[in-house]
Amino acid sequence: MNNFKKAGVADGARSELHEVLGLTGAEISVNTLPAGASVPFVHSHKQNEEIYAILEGEGTAVIDGKRVGLKSGDWIKISPSAKRQFFASDKIGLKFICIQVKENSLEGYTMTDAVVY
Amino acid sequence: MNNFKKAGVADGARSELHEVLGLTGAEISVNTLPAGASVPFVHSHKQNEEIYAILEGEGTAVIDGKRVGLKSGDWIKISPSAKRQFFASDKIGLKFICIQVKENSLEGYTMTDAVVY
Secondary structure, three states, rough: OOOOEEOOEEEEOOOOHHHHOOOOOOOEEEEEEOOOOOOOOEEEEEEEEEEEEEEEEEEEEOOOOOEEEOOOOEEEEEEOOOOOOEEEOOOOOOEEEEEEOOOOOOOOOOOEEEEEO | OOOEEEOOOOOOEEEEHHHOOOOOOOOEEEEOOOOOOOOOOOOEOOOOEEEEEEEEEEEEHHHHHHEEEEEOOOEEEEEEOOOOOEEOOOOOOOEEEEEEOOOOOOOHHHHHOOEEE
């Protein structure tokens, strides 16, 4: 059993990586909304913090009723209880990554968790 | 206090998002290696699973001595104990995201953690 797993993600509406990569600390999806489209529901989470990265395009997030503009290079952290919905702009689609992790689960990181050889 | 936090990430050698976004379940960095460059050390982790996403360019990861080719759209999960080092190709740089999460920390996700309105 290798200590790593690799997968290529093709363009598509949504790719979920938890099973594909055997993730144990996160679920990650790669999502594309065509121009004028939206995620078709509002949602929040019980335990999970979500982190969104905008890869391409433009759009809007509505988070607890507040409109937040989105463009390539933007990152957003959303706390579990916030009610959220994502929309592509009317003129250009929106490609984004969504990372789910359990809130407050991280202990050490980078130099406090790494072993450097 | 808002239930979310947004930041734009400019191009640069490395941007670390833990403090910028107030992350509690992950550390995330956005990294660029110029053509011919590499992360200057081999490392592993004590507790953290790492997930890498290749955003642009080409390169190679060496993971426990095994060479793994990298190109845009590739994702790799690496277990904590694996010794890893990342290299850009000689001809083109490598832009990638690195996500650190605590191994085995995720409980429910997507439909088992979401509340849909």
